[in-house]
Amino acid sequence: MEILDIADVARRSGIPASTLRFYEELGLIASIGRRGLRRIYAPDVLLQLGLIALGRSAGFSLEEIKGMFGPDGQPALSRAQWQAKAEELDAHIRQLVKLRDVIHHVADCPAPRHLECEQFQQLISAAIASRRQDTGPISVTASSSRAGMRKPRNRSK
Amino acid sequence: MEILDIADVARRSGIPASTLRFYEELGLIASIGRRGLRRIYAPDVLLQLGLIALGRSAGFSLEEIKGMFGPDGQPALSRAQWQAKAEELDAHIRQLVKLRDVIHHVADCPAPRHLECEQFQQLISAAIASRRQDTGPISVTASSSRAGMRKPRNRSK
DNA sequence: GGTTGACCTCAAGTTGACTTGAAGTTGTAG
DNA sequence: CTACAACTTCAAGTCAACTTGAGGTCAACC
The missing domain is CATH 1.10.1660.10 (Multidrug-efflux Transporter Regulator; Chain: A; Domain 2)
Structure with missing residues (x-):
């Protein structure tokens, strides 16, 4: 070995x-x-x-x-907790896909001021919205990291 | 207004x-x-x-x-740079999708020691591999952040 | 069997992203 | 017109994730 x-x-x-x-x-x-x-x-x-x-x-x-994962590398969560993690990650991925769409739009749209471009606004709003209802039952372990317009008074400790 | x-x-x-x-x-x-x-x-x-x-x-x-984006919120990169950002983000997304697959696998696989499970090993290897060749021409602005087995001597500043 | 370079520990320093606190100012409700 | 809650600045504190440095040990090669 x-x-x-x-x-x-x-x-x-x-x-x-x-x-x-x-x-x-x-x-x-x-x-x-x-x-x-x-x-x-x-x-x-x-x-x-x-x-x-x-x-x-x-x-x-x-x-x-x-x-x-423990220090031995063995999974240390219940099936339900893993499923929740997968869900959390999926939500994150969906958000990044939206951001990628925004970036693609920016790369292509010739608008002089993007903040005034309808499509741009909608893309961002959509992306923000998909994050908006994160007051759900997800976030099993109070994932304190991972940015995004977090609620004020996020209290730790 | x-x-x-x-x-x-x-x-x-x-x-x-x-x-x-x-x-x-x-x-x-x-x-x-x-x-x-x-x-x-x-x-x-x-x-x-x-x-x-x-x-x-x-x-x-x-x-x-x-x-x-400048403080005015106006995009401040060339089209090519935006495209590179989109590419970078896409790569990141692909990685997260792989991680999600790993998590789904962990949630379902009954193996006693995951590190010995063939499929698990392969999923991780694949995920790592997709990150491995990041020595490419991407990373336009030397994106110093975003973790992942970074090369030693990453020198910033 | 001595040198040496790669390892070790432990404490302190750094960076990014904020937060907190003290001390001062002011728009607005009463 | 006065109070005061909500703003202001600026300095310092915090937290995560590492990195660096000083001083010590030791396995392996010559």
Whole structure:
């Protein structure tokens, strides 16, 4: 069974060693042991890191990701919670698709002032609207991150 | 012509007044004047704020957004640059769709250890792969944000 | 068996995106 | 005309996600 040291993991994942230690400290990943002082890793960790990067790019915080997968990389949510996450992500994707439409419009529309262009206004309104009713039962774990005209008094802690 | 004070804008956009001042300081938005000391806004600003929220949720930094639209809300990129942005966003969306597939899989797959599930591994590899060749000619403005196994030595500034 | 370069820890620093607080000003309701 | 709630500025604080640095250890090659 192949094992990796921190430099291998860094090289193969593209993530700096300092970040790997940081992630371990947070409990996001774990080394399978030490050789002397030095961490050694199972190749699995590369998959986990991929998952973390993916989650980050979807706007999940490290805390959220930690809640979804334990340091062993095992899913740690109920089926319903996973379904809710998928739903959340879907909503996010729909929003990004709308933004992409806006961008395409901007790239093509010759209007002098976009804010006065009917179509532009409608695209934005639609995009905003799709975010508007996020006062729903979704957001299982109070996903504190992921921007977007959040409600005032967002209270944390 | 309807005008708004900062409290109106805050209420109607859901963005706190402190953030509106902060955005103005950064040059992301502008008030159309003052009544005494107090800022007054054109209703346009609501669209702009929607756009900003949208951009943030797509992972663009405030700096990037500022580069895309001036404080007047006018698009400030060439057609080609807009097209590149759309492309960038599309790639991001494709990645999120892959992540959603992973999540759906996790919600459904009964494997005891997911890291050992063939399909899971493949989904992640695919998702990672789609991000892998981001050493392309895209990323016009060196989009420093938006996570994902970034290359080491990402040097900014 | 000594050197050395890659690892280690732990504390402090940085950046982006805001928020909070203190202290001052003012439009407007009474 | 007076109160005062709502605005203002400006400095400092916070939080997440890392990075950097100082000082120490040690596995592996010569």
